[in-house]
Amino acid sequence: MSANTLSVLFVCLGNICRSPSAEAVFKKKAADQGVIIEIDSAGTAGYHKGAAPDKRAQAVGEERGYSFKGLKCRKVVEQDFEKFDYVLGMDNENVANLLEICPEELQHKVALFLSFGQSKEQEVPDPYYGGKGGFEYVLDLIEQGADDFVQHLKSTQP
Numbered sequence: 652m653s654a655n656t657l658s659v660l661f662v663c664l665g666n667i668c669r670s671p672s673a674e675a676v677f678k679k680k681a682a683d684q685g686v687i688i689e690i691d692s693a694g695t696a697g698y699h700k701g702a703a704p705d706k707r708a709q710a711v712g713e714e715r716g717y718s719f720k721g722l723k724c725r726k727v728v729e730q731d732f733e734k735f736d737y738v739l740g741m742d743n744e745n746v747a748n749l750l751e752i753c754p755e756e757l758q759h760k761v762a763l764f765l766s767f768g769q770s771k772e773q774e775v776p777d778p779y780y781g782g783k784g785g786f787e788y789v790l791d792l793i794e795q796g797a798d799d800f801v802q803h804l805k806s807t808q809p
């Protein structure tokens with residue numbers, strides 16, 4: 652991580668559906684809007700370590716122009732809380748799990764991804780056991796959340 656570049660880590664449970672989708676969407680939106688930021692994603696569980704994002708998440712995301720190239724699942728580690736300026740969980744359980752392992756003095760970095768704007772939902776629901784419609788809905792929420800977070804960064808950065 653470069654010393655002065657802002658950074659964000661998106662976190663879900665498996666790091667194969669929601670958080671890599673958030674990473675792919677936010678990479679494009681930040682680049683399109685000239686926001687320079689380091690972006691990564693991870694999971695609170697390590698079930699799928701090393702795996703590429705879920706094929707359903709990739710299919711839905713690629714249809715909307717996002718790239719998942721090179722993304723690989725990894726588990727959150729304690730050093731992530733030092734490294735990243737923002738550690739954003741997709742749902743309340745992700746945030747609770749993050750706070751369990753985050754040192755107290757770094758807990759201000761942990762937040763819900765959808766807490767930066769006007770999203771109708773507070774959480775991005777887990778689509779893993781559902782159908783394609785669930786993945787589309789997750790991507791709708793992520794696109795709105797990414798727009799809101801870009802605006803937040805633009806309004807808080809000098």
Ligand code: 4NP
Binds near residue numbers: 664667668698777779
């Ligand atoms: P994600 O979805 O947290 O959005 O990546 C899941 C992926 C895998 C599992 C659960 C949720 N799983 O139980 O394997």
